[in-house]
Amino acid sequence: MTIAAAGIERALALEVRDLTVTYEEASEPALAGVSFSLSKGECLLLIGPSGCGKSTLAMAIAGILPRSIEARVEGEVRLAPELAEPGKIGYVFQDPDLQFCMHRVDDEIAFGLENLRVSRDEMAPRMQGALAAVGLDVALATRHSVFSGGMKQKLAVASALAMDADLVILDEPTANLDPDSRRHVYDVTRRLKEAGKTVMVIEHRYEPFLDVADVVVELAPGGRVRAMYRPEEAPRRAPRQRRRRATVHADKAPVVEARDLALRYGPRDVWRDVNLSVRPGEWLAVLGPNGAGKSSLLEVLAGLRRPTAGEVRYRGELVHRMPAKARYGRIAYAFQNPEYQFLYERVADEIAGRVLGDEVPDDVERELQAFGLAGCAHLSPFGISQGQKRRLAMAVMMRQGADVWLVDEPTYGQDEASERMILERLDALCEAGKAVIAVTHDLDLVAAHADRVMVLADGGVLYDGPPEALLRNQELLRRAHLDETAPVERSRVQADGGVPEREADDPPAKSPSSGCRARSPLRRWHPDVKAVALLCVAAVALCARTFAAEGWIWALVGALAFGLGWLSPWKLVKRLSPLVLIYTVYLWAFAANAAAPPGTRVVHWLWFGLSAYGFTQGLLVVLRTFATVVLAYVLVATTDGTDFMVGLSQSFRLPPKLSYGAMAGTGFLGRFKHDLDVFRMARRVRGREGWWLLRPVRYALPLLAQSIRVSERLAIAMEARGFFGPPAERWDARTYWRHIRLRAADVVAAGAVVAAAVACLWAH
Incomplete structure (x- = not known):
């Protein structure tokens, strides 16, 4: 081309x-x-x-x-x-x-x-x-x-x-x-x-x-x-007609019940006082503006997320107390982002729920044909279009024999034929006595398929009833941001038709460096100078050979973490506690296998030779290496990653493609907890969580693959925003929103910290 x-x-x-x-x-x-x-x-x-x-x-x-x-x-x-x-x-x-x-x-x-x-x-x-x-x-x-x-x-x-x-x-x-x-x-x-x-x-x-x-x-x-x-x-999409007959079994007990649910993220209430009851054969649509917590409600109903208050029951049994295998044999769930629930590297493997060979079984081929995925059997599920990903996720979910089907945006990214196919399959589930709870923004879908609609907005339930009454209530639709016909407020729009400008009465935006919250001295240091200083302290710590020197080094580490960094001791202990077990095992291994000098008392137990010498030498190694771990935590906890990367180019004139490229390469670190939580949810829903002791091994490869995908996509996104040529190759060929100042005081302070570390070692 x-x-x-x-x-x-x-x-x-x-x-x-x-x-x-x-x-x-x-x-x-x-x-x-x-x-x-x-x-x-x-x-x-x-x-x-x-x-x-x-x-x-x-x-x-x-x-x-x-x-x-x-x-x-x-x-x-x-x-x-x-x-x-x-x-x-x-x-x-x-x-x-x-x-x-x-x-x-x-x-x-x-x-x-x-x-x-x-x-x-x-x-x-x-x-x-x-x-x-x-x-x-x-x-x-x-x-x-x-x-x-x-x-x-x-x-x-x-x-x-x-x-x-x-x-x-x-x-x-x-x-x-x-x-x-x-x-x-x-x-x-x-x-x-x-x-x-x-x-x-x-x-x-x-x-x-x-x-x-x-x-x-x-x-x-x-x-x-x-x-x-x-x-x-241009061809128009045919208007949806109400094709479903009523299938709600009003005489039967609810299959899902939620009582007095509330959810909070940090200090913010997402929603509260949510009550619902869904019976067999019922299709409940959940509507509401973006950010109202609709997807979070589905996660709570599925038992993937614990509510702040209230309870969810499946046929009278508390959902969170049900064994995962039993729970997700009865409750099927489709994430809003279909990629979250993919476990395999080929589309056919996803459908089959196992790794297939080159030959694709007939039943899998039929499912691929039915969901418009013919020819995709050997492709990666992460490489097909968004609409195809949604259909693949629905196909995988519909191979389950569940009673309750929780679907987040079932028609996202679908053409008219694919949309009709998905909705007809959900209709068939209701006709078979199953319950469907679907989050959607599609009012036409609600009118044509839902038996009942719940509107989630303003931190609670604004409406719970038949779709017809909601669609006639124009005031409620506008309040819930569901009215697509209301005129857009254009008082803030420029006269020339461009994007709106800030009004004179609006407060000016603050730059990233502004803000009234007090920052610790360590947070105010230049991030890259601080990184060099802490790296030097870590190198000195690894050279300590006596307990006296280790004591002074640890005193310096404590001063950096708590005196200058204002870090919480409790949070530090909590975050690093998993490493304590590793270091305990390491200390035991060192104490039990160290070659003691002649004349040292050794206690033989099984095939181990235990000695005080081995214990003290192992303890010194643990103290040295763990000090570097704490220093790394101090750096991460007191440094904004974007400041660090921008500082490399702005202050040290590193080519932006290297500094921002490093950000792309390590982008998965900031998403690690999120991705881990998602993988746990996906495997739970698919019945692939496995024995807890083997989960780190099961998650390692998917997390690595995800990190590679994130880095590749980030690099593509950067280029799509003009990050190529001079803006990527020369530090002075771009401007910077963040202003990272390299001050003499930062260099002096860093030098003082390094000198203190060397003095601790030299004195002992």
Whole structure:
């Protein structure tokens, strides 16, 4: 493929000529002979069934293919000259988790601005304007790891808007969003076009975008262009009709009951006073705005998360007291993110629940065909499209013989035919006397399939009753952010149709270094100077050979941790307690096997030779090495990882691709607890948790594979935000939102700490 920046008529933004893309190890191309053009200022709507190559086409246009993702690419993508510059193509990924480069809201939005060399003073207004444009009301310093899927989607769109790119690619931007948030995305798309931007939108539920689109391109299975339409000629999805007859067994005892449930994350109440009762044959839909705790409610009902208060019962038995095998034989669960529940490296293995050979059994092939996954048997479940991942997760779940089916966003990322297939299967479960509880933002689904609907908002249950009454209550729909027809508030929008600016009465955004909370002296040190100092102290600690020297070294370590770092002794002990067992075993091994000098008293027991000499020498080794562990904990606990990486480039002039690349490589560390919790949940649900003593071994390979995937995706996300060329190669070819000052006082303090450590060793 060639990407040319010249030789295009000035009116064209891009031109695609006979584009064919074939991924590694794929037998068929994902795209085949695709051709079209898009003029500047136009909006192209790309539609087609799940898995037909829409995201592949978008990534090829953005240059991610083949620059970041290996594939054989033939044909041409020709860009207007201005689009060939870094950051001029804004890309919102299909899965927002795949494009987050940083950990906080401000850093996330600022990353693209830094690559564009936007001045630091201009960044805060752009951040606030972009957040307001998508209706995400959060503090800039918030960590997005706590966001719901819909809130992450908003942040992904805001990050692209802030860059003020000339071409904006939105890959299913409304997936996982509540109706109110979808209105913001529709409005933002309209205003981007009004501002003269070129826009490309990929959507399954695309009808609202037809009002702003200039051309509609439909792809067919196999990655070929099926047709090109004017917006008024594009096919419409057929309206859903109520096809289900009532299947609720009102005369039977509830299969699931929840009483007085409450859930709190830290100081925040997610919801409280939640009561529900679901009977056999009943379909309960759970609605509510993004961040209301709908997914958390499903996790509580499944017994995957313990509520802060209240209880959940399955047929009268407390769920959390049921053995895991019995619980998940009766309660099936599908995560909002389908990747969370994948256990195997091939699609066919996931369906079968075991590792298959080259031959795929007939029953597995039938399931693949039924769920639109034909031809995917030998592919990785992590490499197929988001819609295919959802269908695979549903196929795996539906092979269980459960009584209760908990499904989080069952129709996410689905075309009309796939959506109908999934919903018909859920209907069939209800007709068979099973209970379905589904979290959704789709009001049409609720009207056509649900027997009952619960609205979760404002920290509790706003409504619990028949769908018809809810859909007639316009005031309640607006209060719960479920009204897609209400006008978007545009008082904060610029007159030229761009993203909104901060109003004069709004307080200015604070930079990462500001804040009123007192910080310990160790937290105020330059992070990289501190790391060098603590590394030197650790090296000195390893050289200590007497208990006196060890005592002084440990006194210095204590002063750093508690005197300068203000760390909690209790938290330190709690976090490092697992290592105590390891060091205890090590001490025993050293004491029982050390070669004692002649004349030393040795007690022989079994095949061990115990001596005081071995014990003291082992204790010295333990004290030396454990001191380095504590120093490492002090560094991690008192250092912001982003500050550390930024400081390497900003203060020590390390090429950003090395410092930020290190962040990508170690990105899994910040997600370790989250990923471990998810793997535990997934294996529990799939009945693969196993004996507790072997769980570390079972989790090791999946966690390693996950860390590799996270690092690869992070690297791709960085390049998609303009992190290539000079902004990645030269420290002075980018700007910085975080200002990491290298002060003389930091160097002097670090030198003093190292000198104190050397003095401890020298004196003894």
